[in-house]
Amino acid sequence: MRYEILTLPCLADNYAYLLHDKATGSTALIDAPEAAPVLAALKARGWSLDMVLLTHHHWDHVDGLPDILAETSPRIVGAAKDAARLPALDLAVSEGDEVEIGGLKGRVIDVSGHTVNHIAFAFEGAVFTGDSLFAMGCGRVFEGDMEMMYQSLQKLAVLPADTMVYSGHEYTLANAKFAAAQWPDDAAIAARLADIKRLRAAGIPTVPSLLSLELATNPFLRATDAKEFAEIRLAKDNF
Numbered sequence: 001m002r003y004e005i006l007t008l009p010c011l012a013d014n015y016a017y018l019l020h021d022k023a024t025g026s027t028a029l030i031d032a033p034e035a036a037p038v039l040a041a042l043k044a045r046g047w048s049l050d051m052v053l054l055t056h057h058h059w060d061h062v063d064g065l066p067d068i069l070a071e072t073s074p075r076i077v078g079a080a081k082d083a084a085r086l087p088a089l090d091l092a093v094s095e096g097d098e099v100e101i102g103g104l105k106g107r108v109i110d111v112s113g114h115t116v117n118h119i120a121f122a123f124e125g126a127v128f129t130g131d132s133l134f135a136m137g138c139g140r141v142f143e144g145d146m147e148m149m150y151q152s153l154q155k156l157a158v159l160p161a162d163t164m165v166y167s168g169h170e171y172t173l174a175n176a177k178f179a180a181a182q183w184p185d186d187a188a189i190a191a192r193l194a195d196i197k198r199l200r201a202a203g204i205p206t207v208p209s210l211l212s213l214e215l216a217t218n219p220f221l222r223a224t225d226a227k228e229f230a231e232i233r234l235a236k237d238n239f
Helices: 036-045 065-069 080-085 146-157 172-182 187-201 211-217 226-237
Strands: 003-010 014-021 027-030 051-053 075-079 091-093 098-101 104-110 119-123 126-130 164-167
Touching (some): 014 126, 027 098, 036 065, 051 098, 075 080, 080 091, 104 146, 146 211, 146 226, 172 187, 187 211
Parallel strands (some): 051 075, 075 091
Antiparallel strands (some): 014 027, 098 104, 104 119, 119 126
């Protein structure tokens, strides 16, 4: 693999990620929940920070940025349509645009639903989904509507099955418990719940997760239309 990705636990249950291009030494941060874990990881690896990719404007994805900028000088990238709600952007992007981290090229995908103008960044073998697609779950639909969120997840579902999904929170155990309650006889969900319990008991992150595994066990990717998706999302909201 020509790149390395560090998973950085932040705040109570957030994740940030450092994407490092081994060939050029360029490094990008995906979301900035808090500064300390990011700065510590950069120092430990001897990496400089070249770019910050923001998935959406919620505080727990951007509030670490001022302290990060006090010690580093990256370019800030975010959704053009959401620029008014994001920190000052050096590069405003839209769906279909490319971002380059050294020699790595990523594609911007509009995954509105959790927020309007939420974006994901898809690289070869990895997609950073913020609060759109989670391991065994998806974000609550706060600003968009159910049709919008369903269509956003469909965009992610058609990525290569061996893509690793790097999502913004450690919500997997709660998501898996919901799935097991809804489909108590599903062997794949039961097996994944057991594995998730083992990982969390050992303090190990459950992300990233393999997209093929999400397609097999994530209730929201099993939905065949927006109506079914809405029913599952509302059930999860009330679980």
